Amino acid sequence: MSTTLSQPSSRVSAALQVEDLCVRYGGVQAVRSVSFTVEPGEAVGIIxxxxxxxxSTLRALMGLVPRTASTLxxxxxxxxxxxxxNMVRHGIGYVPEGRHVFSGLSVxxxxxxxxxxxxWGRSQKLELDGIYEQFPVLGxxxxxxxxxxxxxxxQMLAIGRALMSKPDLILLDEPSMGLSPKLVDDTLAxxxxxCGAGLSLLLVEQNAExxxxxxxxxxxxESGEVVTEGSTKELRADPQVRRSYLGI
Structure with missing residues (x-):
């Protein structure tokens, strides 16, 4: 697999800042005062x-569900x-759960x-060529x-489609869902x-590994609230996280 990717467009110094994000569906509060930051070039996971x-957190960030926040x-x-x-115009790409490609249209x-x-112009044509280089099977x-x-x-197509807008931040929702262990490894790569290309990532995953x-x-x-956070090294060593999410 090639490692060629275009660099983020113009907002390489941008950080995503979220404070007191809340989502309510009728009488049910699905997200409760969630706060976090994704720094430029950082990859943050939500498990x-x-x-x-x-x-619900990702959909709220994208404006796909009603939400409130003191900072977003x-x-x-x-x-x-x-x-x-309009999120894409701010440098944010989104790969939804279930991929949602347009089945009847060509790759x-x-x-x-x-x-x-x-x-559509020369820049977009070059970007398309870069996607085919990154994902030869799509070409x-x-x-x-x-x-x-x-x-x-x-899944490659959904990620490639998000990259076509040259985002600075990509939100990915359960990219490993329904994939074999081999394809999960490919997705990790x-x-x-x-990340190596300088993009910021916010990754929602049930697969903690x-x-x-x-x-x-x-x-x-848990239950719409952040119950703990830390570096992946710290969380891997946390006994509760190991029992609940790593099966150890």
């Missing part, structure tokens, strides 16, 4: 069991009133849709319908490659 509030910013941009469709058209906010299958790809290939392997710091979420 927890099913229903812990991990996906990326660099100089206040995102509290920014609609989901190439799926990737081109990732650059919609930039228009080989560029004219095939996205629905014909395997789960792992669709992709995430480490993204993948999250620990791809990030330098993690939050542990």
């Amino acid at each position: 927890g069991a099913n229903g812990a509030g991990k996906t 910013s990326f660099g100089e941009s206040d995102l509290r009133r920014t609609p989901a469709r 190439e058209k799926n990737l081109m849709l990732g650059a919609y906010s930039k228009g 080989e299958m560029r004219q095939r319908p996205a629905g014909a790809l395997s789960g792992g290939q669709q 992709i995430l480490l490659n993204l 993948l999250a620990f392997g791809a990030t330098s710091r993690c939050l542990v979420v």
Whole structure:
């Protein structure tokens, strides 16, 4: 796998700052006063069991569900009133749970849709070439319908589509879901490659081993709250985390 990726666009000094993020579905509070920061070039993980509030946290950050926060910013941009469709203009890419590729469209058209906010020109063509270099299988299958790809290939396509906008921060929701152990390893290699290119990552994962392997710091979420956080080294050594998330 090639390690060629374009560098983040213009916001390499931007940090994601989140304070008192809350999400409520009717009478149920799914996210409770979650606060954290993702520094420039940092990879941060959010781990927890099913229903812990991990996906709701990402969807709230993207503006896909109603939320409140005392601070929700990326660099100089206040995102509290920014609609989901405009997040990409602030340098934020998103790979949703379940990938959500456009099954009836070709691989190439799926990737081109990732650059919609930039228009189409020489820069986007170079970016597309870079995606094919990074993920050769996508280049080989560029004219095939996205629905014909395997789960792992669709995950590559979803990540490639997010990269087409040249983001500075990528939010990834359960990238290992439904993948074989071999493809989980491939996904880890992709995430480490993204970090090596200077991108910031916020990774939601139920697979704690993948999250620990791809990030330098993690939050542990239960019932919508951050119950502990620390470096991956610290969390790997935590007896409760080892029992609950590593099966040790």
